[in-house]
Amino acid sequence: xxxxxxxxxGLRERIVAVAIRHRTAAAVLLxxxxxxFSAGVRDLWFGDEARYGGVLDHLLQGGHGVVLYLAGAPYxxxxxxxxxxxxxxxxxxxxxxxxxxxxxxxxxxLALVLCTMRYTERVLRAAPEASLLSGLLLLSNFVILFLxxxxxxxxxxxxxxxxxxxxxxxxxxxxxAWGACLAGFALVAAATLTKGPLALAFVLLPVIVELGLRRRxxxxxxxxxxxxxxLLASFLMLWGIGVVHAEGAEYMGT
Numbered sequence: 616x617x618x619x620x621x622x623x624x625g626l627r628e629r630i631v632a633v634a635i636r637h638r639t640a641a642a643v644l645l646x647x648x649x650x651x652f653s654a655g656v657r658d659l660w661f662g663d664e665a666r667y668g669g670v671l672d673h674l675l676q677g678g679h680g681v682v683l684y685l686a687g688a689p690y691x692x693x694x695x696x697x698x699x700x701x702x703x704x705x706x707x708x709x710x711x712x713x714x715x716x717x718x719x720x721x722x723x724x725l726a727l728v729l730c731t732m733r734y735t736e737r738v739l740r741a742a743p744e745a746s747l748l749s750g751l752l753l754l755s756n757f758v759i760l761f762l763x764x765x766x767x768x769x770x771x772x773x774x775x776x777x778x779x780x781x782x783x784x785x786x787x788x789x790x791x792a793w794g795a796c797l798a799g800f801a802l803v804a805a806a807t808l809t810k811g812p813l814a815l816a817f818v819l820l821p822v823i824v825e826l827g828l829r830r831r832x833x834x835x836x837x838x839x840x841x842x843x844x845x846l847l848a849s850f851l852m853l854w855g856i857g858v859v860h861a862e863g864a865e866y867m868g869t
Contacts, residue, residue: 634747636743638746638747641750645754646724646725646728650717659713663767667766668712670684675705693768693810693811694854697719701715704718720762724770726774727773730777731753733746734749737785778802779806783795786839787834791837791839795839797846800847803818804846
């Protein structure tokens with residue numbers, strides 16, 4: 616009698632095995648299948664979407680983009696990175712309306728899923744099966760499913776934060792990790808330029824807690840961490856200088 620392990624697997628088992636082996640491709644396929652049907656079926660309807668559409672119109676009509684505008688007045692509510700990406704997508708696709716927003720939402724959602732899967736493998740040191748499961752659980756969340764079909768920056772913000780943790784985590788076990796620190800803090804800067812300074816708390820506070828529990832807080836005083844922090848500050852300072860140049864110093868107080 617042949618051992619159980621040699622029995623031919625059923626169709627479901629083969630599909631699961633292929634999905635685990637090609638989990639990145641599986642995530643891409645699921646996001647594409649889950650978002651392609653909504654492209655072009657509606658316009659910018661909801662309150663946030665209507666405002667964001669007005670901001671996009673300003674950029675597409677030749678606005679400088681350092682400071683966002685809505686209805687002819689400065690719009691200081693959000694930093695510009697998300698709108699830069701949407702405007703670039705609109706120009707690339709030669710379209711306006713909701714579609715460029717949905718493209719960025721889909722790409723951001725995919726990035727979040729892939730970064731979460733990578734976090735499961737690299738930080739939690741879980742098996743490939745758990746990595747795929749983490750992506751599937753994320754895609755089954757109602758909030759994530761809603762945001763994939765909505766014009767908001769939350770998915771991009773979350774993806775950048777998780778990516779920063781994935782990149783920075785290996786650095787804390789080394790005496791120096793220049794590349795990881797520079798790339799990780801650049802991602803923190805991108806998240807800050809997407810939705811504001813909460814990105815600093817979402818990345819730095821967990822790092823401080825982790826290193827504190829491991830009694831390795833001195834790692835934050837190393838030169839590579841200082842270089843990453845300097846890069847982060849430089850990105851934010853350059854944007855601040857651009858804002859002052861475009862609108863004057865008084866704008867920074869709005």
